Amino acid sequence: MHGRPRKAPKPEDEAASSAKAQKLRALQTQFFSFHHNKIYTKEAVELSAKLLEINPESYTAWNYRKLAVEHYLNLPDCNPDSIKSVLDDELRVVENALRQNFKSYGAWHHRKWVLSKGHSLIDNELRLLDKFQKADSRNFHAWNYRRFVAESMKRSEQDELKYTEDMIYANFSNYSAWHNRSVLLSALFDKKAEGFLLKEKVLPEEYEFIHQAIFTDPDDQSGWFYHLWLLDQTVTTDSPLLASSWPGHGSDVLLVGDRCYNGSAFSPFSALHSDSGSFPIVLYFNQPVRGVNSSTVTVECGFNKNEDLLWKPLSASNSQTARVWVAHLKVSSSDLHSTVEVSVGHTKGIISTRGFEYSHPSMLSFKVHVQPMERDSSQVSVAESISLREENFKVYGKQSEESIIDSFDQLIIKNGHETTASNWRFEALAKEIECFRELLSLVDCKIGKLTLARLLKAYDAMSYPFANKLVHSEEVLELYSDLMKLDRTHYQFYKDERSIVLLQKYKDSVSSAICGPICLRLNNLSLSRMGAFEKLLWVQMLDLSHNELQSIEGLEAMQLLSCLSLRNNKLRSLTALEPLRKLKLLRILDISYNQIGDHSIDTTRYVCSSPLSHSVGSELNRDETVTSDVALINNWEAFYIFKDFNLNQLDIVGNTIADEKFKSVLVKIMPKLKQLDGKLLD
C-alpha cells in the first residue's frame, strides 16, 4: 500500500467499492475451501486468479497456484504443449496482478518461480520489464527482476550497461540506473571481460560520464554516489598490502629489563621494556585479512629457531579477520644481539575479507639488542610512580630530529613494484581534484567540498609512502572546517573526519608534540575520533588528554603502549575501554574526568537486549569466586574490562561511576594495582 497512488473516493465509487468488497469476501470463502481441500480443478484455479486480480498481495493464493501448477505438471498425460499453456497462464495472471500493484512482492516472486521452471520464453520478459520500468524507473522489484532475467538468459553485461546508459540519458537523476551500472561494472572487472581488463581504461571514461551529470546539476544526489563508487574503485587495490609494522624494517630495538626511562631511552634505538622476556611483532595491513600464521609469516632469528609463533588477530570481535596481527617473540639471555627476519606472504594463505590473496611477498629485518636487567623487577619500589608529567616529555633537541624521521620512515613498507602500476590512479585522482576545484570555483556546494576533501585525502594517502608528506592536509582541514560551519546538521560527522586528518598531520610533522621516539602527546586537539594507527605503532607513552573522544576504537593496534592518558575526554562507559584489554604492556592508565557512569541506563545492556548478549553474565557464573561476590556481579562491566589488565596505576577520579564502593571493587578485580587516583594501595 505504501507509495501507491490514491484518489479521494467519490460517492458512486464508494458504492462500487463496497460491492467489490462483497464480491471479494465471497471469492475468498470459496477460495479457502478449495485451498484447504486441495482442489485444483480448472474452475478453482480460475477463481484464485480472480482473487489475485483484485488483491495481488494475497500470498496464500500465489502459493495455491504453485501447488496447482505442480499438480498439473505431475499429471500422467502432461506434454510440452500442456506444460507451456499452464505456465503461460501463470505469467498472464502475474502480469495482470502487477498492473494492479507493481510493488507486490508475491507477484514478482511468483513470476521468478514460473520462469525457473525453464519452459517459458524468457525474451518476453525484457519487453515486459521495459514497459514497467518506463512507468516507474525506480521500482526496485523491477530492477531486481531485471538482474534475475539478464542472468538467466545470459544476456551480456555490456548490453545491460547500454540499457543503464539509455535510462541515465532519459533521466540522469535515476540512481537505480547508476547503481545497476556499478553492479555490472564490478561483475565485468571480476570476470576480467574483454575491454574491462584494465580499470585504467574504463574508469576515466566513467569519470567523464559522471562529470556531465554532476556539472549539469551539482545538487543532484545520484551522481555523487556513483562518484564515490568510482573513487573507491580507483584507490583500493584488490590484494591486501602490509601498511606498516613494528619493529620497522632496518630498525634497532633495544630491550631493557626494567622500567626506567632514563637517558638511554632517548637514544636512536627504539627501547622497549620487557619483563616477560618477550616482545611483540605487529603487522598492520591496509585492510582486514585472515590466514596470518606461522606458515604464511615466517620469523627467523638468532635466539629462536623453528619456533612456531602464535599470531593473534587484534580486533574487537573474536573473528579471525583483522587489520592488525601480533605475535610475541621470546628472547634468550644468551644472545644479546640478534637480527630478526620476518617474511610475509611468501607462502599463500593471507586473504582479505573480499577474498583477494596477499600477493606482495615482503621481508622485514631488524636488529634486537637485549640489555640485561640491572635490577630485579620485584625490587622496583612500590612508591615509584610514572605519570605523563612534563619531565617525561622533554622536548627533544634539534640534533635528534633526524632519528625521529628515521623511525617514521622505518614504519613504511615500500612497495616499489606498485609505483608504476599506480600511475594511472594518481593521474585519475589528480584530474578529479582539478575538476572539483573548478566546480567549487563556480558554485558553492557542500557535497562538492566533501568530495574534494575525500579526493585530496585519497591522493595524500596514496602518495605518502613516496612523498613522506601529506601535502594537502591544510586544504582538507579547511574544507572540513568550512563544512562544519555550512552544514550544522552533520557537524559531528565532519568533526570526526577532521579529527583523523588532524592526527595524520600531527604525526606527519616533526613538532614538539613528539618528544622522543617513544612518547607522543596529542592533547588539546579537539579530537573526537582516533585514526591512523598504522603510524603510531611505536608509541609507548601516549597523551590523549583534553580531547573529545567518545571511543578509542582501533587503539588495540598500539601494542607497545605502557602508559596512556585519556584524562578529560568524553568516554561514556567502561565498555568503551574494550580496546585496552588487548594491550598487554599497559601499566599506567588515566581515565579521570570522563563521563563514565553519567547515564543511569547502561547503554550496552540496552542495545544488546537480546538474551544471547547476556552471556557475559554466563562467564561470570562460571567463575565461582565472582558469583559469590555480589559487588562484582553488580559491576560486571568493570569485571569484564579490567580483569585482564595488568595495571600498576589507575586514575579514574572525576567520573560519576568512581565512588568509593566502585574503587574497592576495582582493587579486588586488579590485585596487582599499586596506585589508584594517586594514592598508594597496600
Next chain:
Amino acid sequence: MESFRSLTVTQRDQILVEQQVFDIFKTFYNLPPSSQSFMLELQRENHVEYLTKGLTGLSPSFCVLDANRPWICYWILHSIALLDEFVDPELENNTIDFLSRCQGPNGGYAGGPGQMPHLATTYAAVNSLVTLGGDKALSSINREKLYMFLRQMKDASGGFRMHDGGEIDVRACYTAISVASLLNILDDELVQNVGNYILSCQTYEGGISGEPGSEAHGGYTFCGLATMILINEVDRLDLSSLTDWVVFRQGVEGGFQGRTNKLVDGCYSFWQGGIFALLKRLNSTKEVKPIPLGDGEGSGEESPQTTTSSDAAGEEGLNGDLSLGGSHSEIGDQHNTSSQDNVIDIDHNHSKGHANVEPLFNSLALQQYILLCSQELNGGLRDKPGKSRDHYHTCYCLSGLSVCQRSWLEDEDSPPLPRAVLGPYSNLLEPIHPLYNVVLDRYRDAYEFFTKS
C-alpha cells in the same frame, strides 16, 4: 555523445514537492506566535479518533490489505500506545481473539484467518499483542509452535523466507529475529549465518538493500542494522559508511527520503530516524561484543538463564551496598580531603552540559516536517502534502516523532528537555524501544513476562 536534458523528471517532481513544503513553512513563519504554536500542536484527540475508527471498521477500499490484517492492528495499536491512550476492553478482547484466529495450527501468524502464516504478519501480530500487553494477550502466543515456524522459514543460506515457498530478503530476517528476540526464543540455530546474509546486502553506498545486488534502502537498512544488533554481530557491518549514507538521506524539507534521489516521505521518519536511535546507542559502546570473554564458546544455549541471572544481580545490588558498608566510610573520608578541588575545578562545569548529546540528524527539522507537512489536522498522518492519510504513515510518522523527541537523550527514563520537543510539550509521545518499535514500557512488561515463562 548525447547530452543531458537540463531538468529531469525526478528533479521536476522534487522541485514541486519542495515548493509545496516551503509554502507551508513560509505560511507558518508569517503567522503570529500564538497561531504558530497551534499549528505545531499534535492533534492527539483527532488522531486517536481516526485510529480507533480504523480498529472497529474499515471502508471497502481496504480490500487490498486483506492479506495484511495484523499489520493494520499493529499500526493502529502502536500509534494509540504512542499517544498514551488505551483501547476499550471489548475491542482489546476482540483484537486478541482475531489475532488468535490468524495464528496457524503449526505456529506463526497469517495475514488473516485461513491464510498461510507469514513472517511479516507474525511480526505485526506479536508486536500488536506486546503493545496490548497483559496475560491474556501475551499468553495467547504459542511460542513453541512459533519457534518451529521460524525454523521452517529458515533457509539453508542463513536467510529467512517470508512464508513457505516465499521470497528471501532482509525484511524476513528482521521480522524473524525481532520476534524471536522479543519472545525470548532466539537461539544459535536461528542466528546461524543470518549475519552473512545481511552483510551481503550492504552496498557501497553504506546502506543496506533488500536483497544482494539491489540498492540501499531506508527500510531495509533499519531492518538489517536492527537484526545485526539483535544477533550481536553489528560490528561486522561497515558502520561508518552506513552512518555516512543515512545522514545524507535527510533532505531540505526536514524529512527523510528512503533511497538516493527519491522524494521525501513521512514514514522514513522512523525507518531512517530509528537508525539514528540505534547508532547513537552503538556509538559509545560500538566495539563492545560482550559474548565471548575467552574463546567465544558457549554463547548460545545458556542464554535464557543468564538473562534472568543478570537481572537478579540487579536486585541484589542493595545487599552489595550493605556488605561493603564498613570500608565505605573509611575510604570516603580520604576521598573528600584529597581530590575534591579537582572535581570542582574541571568536571562539574562541563560534563553535565554534554550529558545530552546532539543527534547526528536535524531532529527539530524532522519534527517540523512531521507536524506541519505530514499531519492532517482532523486526524491521521501522511507521506507528504497532497497525499492522503493512512494507518501505515500514521504509525511510522508518530514512531519517528517519538525518536526525535528523545534524540538528545542518553537515558530513556528521564523526560527530554522542552527544547528537544518541537511545539507544546504536550506533544511528547511515549518512548519506544527502537529495535522492535514497540512502546518501551510495553516492551519491558513483555520482556519480564517472557523471561519468567
